Amino acid sequence: MSFKDFPTLSEKNQTILVERLLQWSLANGLVMYPPNFSIHSANNAPITLFPTPFPKDLFERAVDVQKSFNKLYVSVVANQKKWLLDVIEGLSDFDKDFTGKLYETYTKAVELGGGKIPQPLTLGVFRSDYMYNEKDHSIKQIEFNTVSVSFGGLSTKVGQVHQYLNKSGAYDDSYSNKYYPEADLPISDSVNEIANGLAQGNYFYNEEKESTKTVVLFVVQEGERNCFDQRLIEYALLSNFGIKSYRLSLEQIKQETTINSGKLYLKDTMDEVSVVYYRSGYAPSDYESDPETTWDARLFLESSKAIKCPSLLTQLSGAKKIQQVLTNAEIIKKFLPGVEESELEKLLSTFVKIYPLDGSEQGRAAKKLALEEPENFVLKPQREGGGNNVYKQSIPGHLKSLPESEWGAYILMELIHPPTHKNKIIRNSDVYHEEIISELGIFGTVLFDEDTGDIKTNENAGHLLRSKFSSSDEGGVAAGFGCVDNVYLY
Amino acid sequence: MSFKDFPTLSEKNQTILVERLLQWSLANGLVMYPPNFSIHSANNAPITLFPTPFPKDLFERAVDVQKSFNKLYVSVVANQKKWLLDVIEGLSDFDKDFTGKLYETYTKAVELGGGKIPQPLTLGVFRSDYMYNEKDHSIKQIEFNTVSVSFGGLSTKVGQVHQYLNKSGAYDDSYSNKYYPEADLPISDSVNEIANGLAQGNYFYNEEKESTKTVVLFVVQEGERNCFDQRLIEYALLSNFGIKSYRLSLEQIKQETTINSGKLYLKDTMDEVSVVYYRSGYAPSDYESDPETTWDARLFLESSKAIKCPSLLTQLSGAKKIQQVLTNAEIIKKFLPGVEESELEKLLSTFVKIYPLDGSEQGRAAKKLALEEPENFVLKPQREGGGNNVYKQSIPGHLKSLPESEWGAYILMELIHPPTHKNKIIRNSDVYHEEIISELGIFGTVLFDEDTGDIKTNENAGHLLRSKFSSSDEGGVAAGFGCVDNVYLY
Numbered sequence: 001m002s003f004k005d006f007p008t009l010s011e012k013n014q015t016i017l018v019e020r021l022l023q024w025s026l027a028n029g030l031v032m033y034p035p036n037f038s039i040h041s042a043n044n045a046p047i048t049l050f051p052t053p054f055p056k057d058l059f060e061r062a063v064d065v066q067k068s069f070n071k072l073y074v075s076v077v078a079n080q081k082k083w084l085l086d087v088i089e090g091l092s093d094f095d096k097d098f099t100g101k102l103y104e105t106y107t108k109a110v111e112l113g114g115g116k117i118p119q120p121l122t123l124g125v126f127r128s129d130y131m132y133n134e135k136d137h138s139i140k141q142i143e144f145n146t147v148s149v150s151f152g153g154l155s156t157k158v159g160q161v162h163q164y165l166n167k168s169g170a171y172d173d174s175y176s177n178k179y180y181p182e183a184d185l186p187i188s189d190s191v192n193e194i195a196n197g198l199a200q201g202n203y204f205y206n207e208e209k210e211s212t213k214t215v216v217l218f219v220v221q222e223g224e225r226n227c228f229d230q231r232l233i234e235y236a237l238l239s240n241f242g243i244k245s246y247r248l249s250l251e252q253i254k255q256e257t258t259i260n261s262g263k264l265y266l267k268d269t270m271d272e273v274s275v276v277y278y279r280s281g282y283a284p285s286d287y288e289s290d291p292e293t294t295w296d297a298r299l300f301l302e303s304s305k306a307i308k309c310p311s312l313l314t315q316l317s318g319a320k321k322i323q324q325v326l327t328n329a330e331i332i333k334k335f336l337p338g339v340e341e342s343e344l345e346k347l348l349s350t351f352v353k354i355y356p357l358d359g360s361e362q363g364r365a366a367k368k369l370a371l372e373e374p375e376n377f378v379l380k381p382q383r384e385g386g387g388n389n390v391y392k393q394s395i396p397g398h399l400k401s402l403p404e405s406e407w408g409a410y411i412l413m414e415l416i417h418p419p420t421h422k423n424k425i426i427r428n429s430d431v432y433h434e435e436i437i438s439e440l441g442i443f444g445t446v447l448f449d450e451d452t453g454d455i456k457t458n459e460n461a462g463h464l465l466r467s468k469f470s471s472s473d474e475g476g477v478a479a480g481f482g483c484v485d486n487v488y489l490y
Numbered sequence: 491m492s493f494k495d496f497p498t499l500s501e502k503n504q505t506i507l508v509e510r511l512l513q514w515s516l517a518n519g520l521v522m523y524p525p526n527f528s529i530h531s532a533n534n535a536p537i538t539l540f541p542t543p544f545p546k547d548l549f550e551r552a553v554d555v556q557k558s559f560n561k562l563y564v565s566v567v568a569n570q571k572k573w574l575l576d577v578i579e580g581l582s583d584f585d586k587d588f589t590g591k592l593y594e595t596y597t598k599a600v601e602l603g604g605g606k607i608p609q610p611l612t613l614g615v616f617r618s619d620y621m622y623n624e625k626d627h628s629i630k631q632i633e634f635n636t637v638s639v640s641f642g643g644l645s646t647k648v649g650q651v652h653q654y655l656n657k658s659g660a661y662d663d664s665y666s667n668k669y670y671p672e673a674d675l676p677i678s679d680s681v682n683e684i685a686n687g688l689a690q691g692n693y694f695y696n697e698e699k700e701s702t703k704t705v706v707l708f709v710v711q712e713g714e715r716n717c718f719d720q721r722l723i724e725y726a727l728l729s730n731f732g733i734k735s736y737r738l739s740l741e742q743i744k745q746e747t748t749i750n751s752g753k754l755y756l757k758d759t760m761d762e763v764s765v766v767y768y769r770s771g772y773a774p775s776d777y778e779s780d781p782e783t784t785w786d787a788r789l790f791l792e793s794s795k796a797i798k799c800p801s802l803l804t805q806l807s808g809a810k811k812i813q814q815v816l817t818n819a820e821i822i823k824k825f826l827p828g829v830e831e832s833e834l835e836k837l838l839s840t841f842v843k844i845y846p847l848d849g850s851e852q853g854r855a856a857k858k859l860a861l862e863e864p865e866n867f868v869l870k871p872q873r874e875g876g877g878n879n880v881y882k883q884s885i886p887g888h889l890k891s892l893p894e895s896e897w898g899a900y901i902l903m904e905l906i907h908p909p910t911h912k913n914k915i916i917r918n919s920d921v922y923h924e925e926i927i928s929e930l931g932i933f934g935t936v937l938f939d940e941d942t943g944d945i946k947t948n949e950n951a952g953h954l955l956r957s958k959f960s961s962s963d964e965g966g967v968a969a970g971f972g973c974v975d976n977v978y979l980y
Contacts, residue, residue: 012758019529026532027519027718027725034531039509040919041524042516043531164725169734174759228517235517235654244659268502269664429530 003490006050006423007171007179014049017170018431021049024164029232030157033225034428042228045154048467049424049431050171051162051185051488052438054132058139059489062130062442063460065346068336069128069144070446070458072326072347075335076317077122078453087325088316091382094409098284099319099382101295106312109302117302118262120451123201123275123309125149125194127441127464130350131418140416141350142439146318147310148282151484152190152443153232155464159187159486184489190443190462195236197445198275200457201307202243204447205274212242214274215266217257217306221280222249222289230279244271250280251290253297264304273306282315311450320382320411324354352414357399357407366412371396379410391415420470425483436467438485463487493980496540496913497661497669504539507660508921511539514654519722520647523715524918532718535644538957539914539921540661541652541675541978542928544622548629549979552620552932553950555836558826559618559634560936560948562816562837565825566807567612568943577815578806581872584899588774589809589872591785596802599792607792608752610941613691613765613799615639615684617931617954620840621908630906631840632929636808637800638772641974642680642933643722645954649677649976674979680933680952685726687935688765690947691797692733694937695764702732704764705756707747707796711770712739712779720769734761740770741780743787754794763796772805801940810872810901814844842904847889847897856902857894861886869900881905910960915973926957928975953977 009017025031025044032045076084085103092100109117127149130139163185165171171179198216206214216237218230234245246266248256257273258265264273280286287294302312325331329348333339355366370377374395381388390398392415399407420435443461448454468482499507515521515534522535566574575593582590599607617639620629653675655661661669688706696704706727708720724735736756738746747763748755754763770776777784792802815821819838823829845856860867864885871878880888882905889897910925933951938944958972 022530023717023721024725026521026530027721029517029519031516031532038919040512040516041531041533042521164728167732168728169759227513231513231517235514238654238658242657269659429528 003053003488004180007173009173013170013173014431017049017165018426018429020165020168020170021047021161021426022429024161025157028157028160029228030154030161031228033227035225037225043428044426046425046427046483047158047161048436048483048485049426051180051486052421052423052436052465052467053490054438054440054465054487055137056184056489058132058137059440059463059487061346061349062128062139062440063463065350066128066442066444066460067458068343068347070124070126070444071455072332072336073124073126073144073146073314073317074446074448074453074455076322076326077311077314078448078450080335081313081450084313084317084322087321088319091319091321094406095382099316101287102312102316105295105299105302106316108299109312112299112303117311117313117450119305119307120449121201121204121307121456122311122314122448122450123197123307124314124444124446124448125152125197125277125309125461126444126446128444129439129441131416131437131439133352133416134419135417139350139440140352141323142416143320144318144323147315148279149441149443150226150229150279151441151464151466152188152194152462153229154484155188155462155486156191156232158484159185162486163187180488185486186463186489188443188462188464188486190464191232191236192240193443193445193459193461195233195240197447197459197461198233198237198277198309199241199243200445200447201275201309202241204456205307211274212244213272214243215271216243216245216275216277217264217266217273218245218247219253219276219278219280219301220247220249221286222251224279246271250286250294250297254293254300257300259300259304262305264301264306273304275307275309276301276304277309278315313450320354320380321356324356324411327351327354352416354414355412357410357412359408363408367407370399370412376415378413378415380413382409382411423467423485425467425469427483432469435470437470438465438467440465440487493543493978494670497663499663503660503663504921507539507655508916508919510655510658510660511537511651511916512919514651515647518647518650519718520644520651521718523717525715527715533918534916535648536915536917536973537648537651538926538973538975539916541670541976542911542913542926542955542957543980544928544930544955544977545627546674546979548622548627549930549953549977551836551839552618552629552930553953555840556618556932556934556950557948558833558837560614560616560934561945562822562826563614563616563634563636563804563807564936564938564943564945566812566816567801567804568938568940570825571803571940574803574807574812577811578809581809581811584896585872589806591777592802592806595785595789595792596806598789599802602789602793607801607803607940609795609797610939611691611694611797611946612801612804612938612940613687613797614804614934614936614938615642615687615767615799615951616934616936618934619929619931621906621927621929623842623906624909625907629840629930630842631813632906633810634808634813637805638769639931639933640716640719640769641931641954641956642684642952643719644974645678645952645976646681646722648974649675652976653677670978675976676953676979678933678952678954678976680954681722681726682730683933683935683949683951685723685730687937687949687951688723688727688767688799689731689733690935690937691765691799692731694946695797701764702734703762704733705761706733706735706765706767707754707756707763708735708737709743709766709768709770709791710737710739711776712741714769736761740776740784740787744783744790747790749790749794752795754791754796763794765797765799766791766794767799768805797937803940810844810870811846814846814901817841817844842906844904845902847900847902853898857889857897860889860902866905868903868905870903872899872901913957913975915957915959917973922959925960927960928955928957930955930977
């Protein structure tokens with residue numbers, strides 16, 4: 001197996017390539033608002049000039065295993081609810097302000113519902129993130145995201161722009177050929193597939209009837225710079241399914257919505273909400289402006305009959321602690337009774353070693369590893385949000401700065417060794433040329449019953465490649481460290 | 491016949507409407523570069539918040555008559571060539587620097603070609619512009635554009651955004667209904683149709699064979715703010731027909747292209763050019779930076795075997811003097827022998843009175859009208875470009891400021907009385923609320939033989955509505971006085 005390096009272009013041809021890339025981006029919505037933006041002006045989103053090589057067999061493996069992961073997390077949330085709640089309760093001690101508040105909000109909603117959440121159906125729009133581990137030619141899971149997964153819209157666009165550049169001849173220094181075989185640059189259909197997931201939520205909310213009378217509520221951050229990624233899903237929802245959508249921030253929920261006989265309505269229009277789609281509420285910062293109002297909004301929505309994407313419990317199942325426990329074959333067999341050996345193998349093949357840093361026997365051994373062999377590990381906080389990982393030699397110092405009772409707020413994860421690739425990243429109109437590493441995300445949607453574990457739909461929903469300079473440790477695109485990319489399969 | 495006024499929206503709902511409109515525009519390429527732009531950042535194009543009412547029967551009339559106009563201009567260029575050249579020669583006396591230079595370049599090209607232009611085939615991408623004359627319920631032709639007609643790309647987009655807003659409920663204060671019936675908001679297919687015209691040029695260049703080996707050369711202005719309108723056509727050309735395109739300015743032509751055995755090639759890639767599509771070269775200002783290089787480029791291209799869109803002669807046929815002469819029924823019958831009475835009637839119904847201001851008997855009478863009844867007229871320069879019309883009471887003063895020998899550089903045109911409509915225009919994020927008047931443009935493409943008059947293809951190519959404040963006299967969108975709009979047919 002081998003791949004072409006990205007094409008060598010003359011300076012003049014690179015200038016033409018960059019102009020084509022930027023103008024295509026601006027003409028096709030591959031855009032973001034810049035910091036301090038005006039609402040009428042957008043910039044190209046940071047992307048790579050070229051698609052990045054990724055082994056075809058492992059791309060297919062990642063796609064193939066997605067539905068199994070969807071099922072596994074359904075089992076965690078629905079069939080293993082008591083166990084999940086115990087774990088979350090434990091985690092809450094280490095992360096009172098966020099995991100603790102989510103859990104507290106969940107228990108309040110159960111209480112308000114007289115012992116149960118009023119809407120048993122939940123929609124998961126998940127994304128499982130992997131890196132290619134070159135050493136053993138495998139993909140290894142970085143994390144499993146159960147809330148507010150982003151870039152489903154822009155991912156489709158970056159695939160299209162790389163295809164366009166290839167087809168237009170701009171990747172070929174002689175301009176006469178396509179540099180990459182077209183079939184090796186798959187375009188993620190995530191924008192349509194995620195819209196499809198929301199439409200399925202709408203369908204099951206309406207008792208398995210298609211309806212364009214109920215609407216989808218996007219819960220968004222105020223001043224969201226990545227709103228076009230979300231808007232693209234709204235447009236697909238409207239044009240593919242005729243389903244309308246509204247956008248409200250957590251701060252606006254109580255003022256703009258009302259619950260009547262359990263059903264959630266927009267006050268102004270009295271439109272009934274079938275699905276609440278969270279693109280906010282996933283990180284502590286989303287609640288900081290006005291904690292009382294925003295947490296109250298979350299409780300309010302959870303107490304309605306609208307299908308949540310995701311429910312509080314489903315969001316909580318994305319804790320890294322859960323990911324850690326699920327690396328155990330016996331646990332998977334217990335959670336997915338009757339799982340076939342081949343399916344189990346596929347799941348297990350994606351795991352690196354993940355350790356707790358708690359008082360258990362495994363935890364005590366892990367603490368030793370963290371202090372003595374930190375070069376092989378990354379320390380990750382249990383909470384969501386990115387940007388707070390501690391790498392390698394920095395681990396011992398970081399742990400020692402904390403009382404040992406707080407170490408349990410972290411998991412210790414074996415480092416993956418992805419290959420670096422040459423590529424160029426464009427941010428605004430500046431082109432950066434450094435070695436990059438990439439992370440593959442596979443989207444999946446699953447609609448299920450939290451009470452019974454009954455799965456209504458379980459589908460693949462496209463892919464995402466994000467890349468960052470190999471010299472940087474963090475990969476959040478919006479945070480400014482990375483960019484959207486697409487695979488060139490070899 | 492009546493129409494709905496645009497919907498009354500609460501302030502809150504208008505804010506939501508504006509946000510949806512702006513974000514759809516930025517996510518879908520309904521954009522322009524702002525003045526002093528950076529290449530990586532675009533603004534929403536100025537458009538109306540609502541579609542503007544236009545009588546359905548007259549819209550259909552305008553669409554219906556387009557192919558007849560295409561034929562008429564083919565006849566002017568091909569069958570009445572001698573007459574056309576005489577008229578142009580006369581006009582050149584009044585407009586040496588532009589019409590004169592175009593004509594001189596044409597004669598040089600003929601000379602270089604040993605008595606004829608090397609490529610007899612010409613592609614016209616035309617746009618006939620009308621206003622609705624309310625008094626007699628008719629459409630009246632403002633002008634017939636034979637070169638560099640713009641907004642074929644953005645017109646499709648503005649139709650789509652109005653449809654989206656309507657479908658999303660944003661035009662309905664209660665958000666529950668579509669305010670306009672969907673069928674009454676036709677989306678112009680101009681982006682695909684103009685690309686189709688260029689593809690037909692490519693097809694006939696290749697002796698009636700589809701080929702993706704030859705390319706289309708877009709001749710563009712440097713620093714074009716409206717480049718997305720053009721790019722959209724390039725994307726359609728590539729994705730609908732697999733035909734590649736390049737962009738060069740007039741200033742770059744001689745350096746970047748070469749002619750070999752009459753054929754035009756791009757030097758860097760040796761790609762053969764089938765069609766030269768001018769989106770520059772239509773106004774004197776396009777030649778001002780470096781007159782020698784730019785006029786030389788024009789001659790160079792005209793002397794190649796590439797099909798020009800348009801040829802110099804076809805561009806010259808757009809002179810207002812020609813438009814004036816063609817308002818005569820006898821002339822039309824002569825130019826279109828065998829024209830059916832009904833077709834003739836349709837053509838004639840679109841004409842207002844247009845007079846020359848020359849030494850002819852008609853010209854002498856017109857001079858009297860211009861000085862004595864200026865309130866019924868607009869004075870238009872023969873040359874292209876917009877922005878120099880003189881209206882009503884300003885006419886006598888303007889004429890008197892010139893020696894009478896120069897009056898022939900103008901035509902005197904009866905004013906049309908379009909209705910005003912209430913609408914709102916958005917520019918950046920500012921919303922202006924004034925009465926507007928609108929101009930309907932109908933696109934057409936025609937591929938023909940300038941030597942024989944043989945018409946290979948003759949097609950409709952969508953529509954465009956442009957609107958401006960009724961208080962302003964000029965309508966050039968890029969010039970900052972107007973905006974792109976779409977029809978709501980009633």
